[in-house]
Each structure stands twice: as structure tokens, then as C-alpha cells.
Amino acid sequence: MREMTYSIFKDQAAGWGWEKTYYLITTIEKFANVESESVVFYPKNLFVDNENVEVYFFDNQKVTVFTGKEEASSVKTLYYRQIESVEMEYKDIYYPSQLTVKFLNGQIIKLNSEVDTNNTWMNRFTKKIEDIFMKLN
Template sequence: MLTIQKLKEISFRYLDQQAIEITYMLNEVSQLIVLTESTIIYPKNLYHNKEQLELYIFYEQGQILKVTHVQEVTKIETMFKHQLTNITYESGLETGMLELSFVDGRVIKLTPHVETNHIYR
């Protein structure tokens, strides 16, 4: 999990296609909500070029946003923390995982050791 500032620093450090996507996605989201330092962001598949980049934004008002950018189209899905039915967290040096289950059957599984390459862990 990152703060908005840390994600911006990473995207400015590596000027590549994903950095451009991150900047564009954050600009789109910031037109809808105010991103503050207390906003937590999880960049799924960051610099894992085999998979599409997804940003999960945990907004302090109880919303969870999933942001994707495909073929110049930014898509923002909104979920709410009151729709959570189960949260599973595992901690370990190479096995950390957070799984969020929702009432509609949707499951979000965040596994940093799988979703990025070893350089950016």
C-alpha cells in the first residue's frame, strides 16, 4: 500500500508507459474525489508487464475505487466498505496477502509478492 505522494514519486522516477498510465489515472480520479495524504493506494501489477495495471484506492469516506486504463479509456468502479462480508489478511516475508469479499460475490485479492516484479517490491 502506498500514499498518493509515494505513487507520484514512483511514476516520476520511471518515465515509461506505466508511469504515464498512473499519472493519467490519478488525474481522472482527482476530478471526482479529493486525494489526500491519508488516501491509501494499492497499485496492482505495478511494473509487472504481463498484466494490466489496476489502482485500488481506499478512500477515507469508506469507498474503494478500482481504476483501470485500457486503450485510452479510464474506468473507475466503486465499492463500499459496508458491502464487505469478509476480510482475510496474511502476513509473511514473501507471502503477504489481503483478500476482500463483497456481498455481490466479488473478491479482490491483493498479493504484492506476485503482482510486481522483484525490483519494485
């Protein structure tokens, strides 16, 4: 079972057509340390139709969030010292998980392995969410 890496993400994104992903990939490669082994990478909505792709890089001090649209992209950084709460939810031991991270400034990150990807990748995204939870605690 392969893990979703940035390299696999980039290959998948290229399949959507260069015009749609050019700004997102360019912004990520300008501001993210895509090769670091200490970073947990999470691509939200990668295989979800009609949703903007959000790409998260959780390093040791912050999360950097990239949002891609057809003709634009954005990047924001949220620091862990500003976290108010971190909550992990399971339907049961075998079902997808959801992670909710609330920040003092009102920002909320919700990652859900059931809705953020397709059935093929769901279990692997659950593992990524667990890794992010462990990094934040």
C-alpha cells in the first residue's frame, strides 16, 4: 500500500491538465519544503470533484496551507503555538477519522479521510490524519 507523497500528488495533479494545477504546484514548490521527511503532507480534495484542492504541510512548528483554484493559488501559515484545541474522532476502529484543529484566531482545519479523498485512498488518509494528530500532541 503506497503512501500519498508529494511526488505522487504532483503526478496525479498533472493528469488534471497543466492549466488547472500550474499555479498551485508553482506556489507549493516556491514556499514548501516538499522533500523533508519530518513534514506530514496531506492533500485534501485531491480526488473530489467540484472542490478546490487544499494541500497541507505539517512541520515541527507550523502548518502551511496551499489552496488551488483554476487560475490562482493562495498560501497561509498557521503556527502551532496558536492552537486552541485538537480533536480526533473515529466512527469506530475501522472507519474513517476526522481531525479538527482550532486556532486562537478562529481558523479551523478539518481533515476527514472519508470526504477528503476517494475510497481507494481513504485508509491511507486515515493514517495521515493519525500522524498529524501525533505531531500536534
